[in-house]
Amino acid sequence: MSDVIKIKKGLDIRLEGKAETVFGTVNLPELFAIKPEDFPGLVPKLAVKPGDKVKVGSALFYDKYRTDIKFVSPVSGEVTLVNRGERRRILEVVVKSDNQNEAEEFGAVDPKQVSKEEAIEKMKAAGMWPFLRQRPYNIIANAHDEPKGIFISAFDSAPLAPDYAFIVSGQEKEFQAGGHVLNKLTQGGVHIGVNQQMASKVFLSTQNVTTHTFSGPHPAGNVGIQIHHVSPINKGEVYWTIQPQEVISLGKLFLNGVYDASRVIALTGSELKNRNYVRTKIGACIVPYVANNVTEGHLRYISGNVLTGVNIGKDGYLGTYHSQLTVIPEGDKSNFMGWAAPGLDKFSVSRSFFSWLCGKKQYVLDANLNGGRRAIIVSGEYDKVLPMDIMPEQLIKGIITLDIDKMEQLGIYEVVEEDLALCEFVCTSKLEIQSILRKGLDVMIKEMS
Amino acid sequence: MKALRQYLDNIKPNFEKGGKFEKLHSTFDAFETLLFVSRKTSKSGVHIHDAIDSKRTMAVVVMALIPALLFGIWNTGYQHFLALGQPDADFWQMVGYGALKVLPIVVVAYVVGLGIEFMFAQFRGHEVAEGFLVSGMLIPLVMPADVPLWMVGVATAFSVVIAKEVFGGTGMNIWNPALIARAFLFFAYPSKMSGDLIWVSGMTKGEGIVDGYSGATALGNAAIGKTELLANGNAFDLWHSFLGVIPGSIGETSTLAILIGALVLLVTGIGSWKIMVSVFAGGYLMALGFNAIGANDLMSVDALHHLCLGGFAFGAVFMATDPVSGSRTERGKFIYGFLIGVLAMLIRVFNPAYPEGVMLAILLMNTFAPLIDHSVVQQHIKRRLKRVKVNA
Secondary structure: OOOEEEOOOOOOOOEOOOOOOOEOOOOOOOEEEEOHHHOOOOOEEEOOOOOOEEOEOOEEEEEOOOOOOEEEOOOOEEEEEEEEOHHHOEEEEEEEEOOOOOEOOOOOOOOOOOOHHHHHHHHHHOOOHHHOEEEOOOEEOOOOOOOOOEEEEOOOOOOOOOOHHHHHOOOHHHHHHHHHHHHHHOOOOEEEEEEOOOOOHHHHOOOOEEEEEEEOOOOOOOHHHHHHHHOOOOOOOOEEEOOHHHHHHHHHHHHHOOOOOEEEEEEEOOOEOOOOEEEEEOOEEOHHHHOOOEOOOOEEEEEOOOOOOEEOOOOOEOOOOOOEEEEEEOOOOOEEOOOOOOOOOOOOOOOOOHHHHHOOOOEOOOOEOOOOOOOOOOOOOHHHHOOOOOOHHHHHHHHHOOOHHHHHHOOHHHOOHHHHHHHHHHOOOOOOHHHHHHHHHHHHHHHHO | OHHHHHHHHHHHHHHOOOOOOHHHHHHHHHHHHHHEEOOOEOOOOOOOOOOOOHHHHHHHHHHHHHHHHHHHHHHHHHHHHHHOOOOOOOHHHHHHHHHHHHHHHHHHHHHHHHHHHHHHHHHHOOOOOOHHHHHHHHHHHOOOOOOOHHHHHHHHHHHHHHHHHHHOOOOOOOOOHHHHHHHHHHHHOHHHHOOOOOOOOOOOOOOOOOOOOOOOOHHHHHHOOOHHHHOOOOOOOHHHHHHOOOOOOOOOOOHHHHHHHHHHHHHHOOOOHHHHHHHHHHHHHHHHHHHHHOOOOHHHOOHHHHHHOOOHHHHHHHHOOOOOOOOOOHHHHHHHHHHHHHHHHHHHHHOOOOOOOHHHHHHHHHHHHHHHHHHHHHHHHHHHHHHHHHHO
């Protein structure tokens, strides 16, 4: 095995509510939805209208500017609803499952024999292309690019993150098939970043890929951090990324010829009673998983993890890229003199609360901001949680002032929201760093095209 | 607490848009958030936040200043009775006298400063920022005990308006507001802010001075050649200077009390150790260098002793570490701190009019901090560009 890359900076937020590594038995929901908002920068064009019958793998909508990029239905059934938001923006396309699992047939092909063009065409036809996302920008990859490589992070280090080793076990064949397909797409090879402590055999035994071993706190599992330490992205270079469960889906497409939207997700968070793993599908409605399974009070339901996930409400739908559901208290109550209390139950990186004396206990954190927004005051906070050769505060200031040269020089191509999420967590001034960064990325996309 | 919360909720509509007291919205908000950490939850991005906020940060700094304040209160009384020739006066007598002198200054600084802050927040429709909680404590601690209260008021107003609000408020200022207040008084009313008589309470009014007692600070004495006072066993020797039983500004004399504050800042991680260490290192090395030359009396003061005199320690721990006016890059902090130490000694030794250089050194380096940061960032960019060339 190659040398271990030690990530030193970062932060493991000790949250209560990890999922037990067992499978729960919950029936699949009736409703599923695909949300265009999961894909930054996408302008969706509907392919169906309410009432249409769809099969697994039928297109629901497609990219207005790259019409061959389709977003497909995870189940067979009927389109029931197209939810729209402000200015008629499409929020979600809802499909009611008929439990028949009738699938569009895309034809099986040997993953080792397939050509690059054929692989791309098949992925696009089956709605799998959106799984490939590119760095910089974290948007859906462009098939005309020649990527430096394809990178898969085989572990998630975010708070309460699912254990991919558990999720993928027993699916070696499919993962390997997906790996072969990915290998056709790039000259740069397929790279997998594994965790030193708990690398699954599935990943280590995969052939035709390069393995990189990482250790250290979050964000060591972020693919952007891993790329930075293996072969950083410079101007004009592109890496493609894909997640382990998506590789398995890809493998199934080539082995069986059908689109398989199966996902294993971890049910996590301090407010869930039964915390375990469940087999479900992309875009599943979360109602069956939280019904009679949450504590009292005002709660926040997050698709994804607490740092980068999306607040979907108690009857929302899982995001396309997410393998985790987190439920935490909303925390919209005021806290008497909270800033002055000793704060034994408060989690802070600074030692200004006495909880740092309490050892490694786990915390229940809510969605309260714990303070008001201010100008940037404290310095050096962000540096401590970003294990990259990047100056985060200066980069953020460059974005706020829309200084394109500075953004480029300070490394905006190397980061996406999830990489700076911890900076947002520790920020004393409560800046919305991820949304600032997204604005910066959007500006760069416009500027560079 | 519930009753209070309910009362606040009841009167809140009056302060919101369209309410009777809409104009006092920021004021209400400031008091409300002071009593109750707000119920605002995250809208975008991360769903959980670190427990720390700007109020907590500032409160910790104020706490770190308390030892220096308490010692300053006692020392003000002690120096007063020493000057009267009654060094055996009761402890509580000294504290009482000191409190009567010091606390009004604290009150004036807070009332004037916070009043202006609230007004500006109101005009801008912002929340009231907490930065002044610290400045309001720093200002009294860098004043001599006998400073007239109206001067404290004027200086505070000047520093809040000119040094802070014109730049956009807390977080935007270029110079440390507390030091601007002091510098303002120093240049506007030099007779009240320098010389031998002002450092011991009561002396300006000519209250009974015992023979041989000048009231001058250790540095003042050394500057005019009376270095024998700094020798071991005398009034200004290393031990006395470290403890702080010497004349000087209210909070600056006791290196010990300041180090306790430094400990609080370092343990909580709120003060930058990089800046503190490098200020002391810069000052110490420069003083050692001067020791080797020894061209005037101040040059030959022992290097360690130098660090305990005047406002050096206070400046290093509480002023230089201000994150807003100081250097913001990690590497820059070492350069910034080191140069403050060097310049403080340089000014101290070579300025004939005023043997205290820390204030000017920090203000000067505040001015240059953006330049230091700029060069650190440029180096960083250059290194990143090199990476591309190596790859190409």
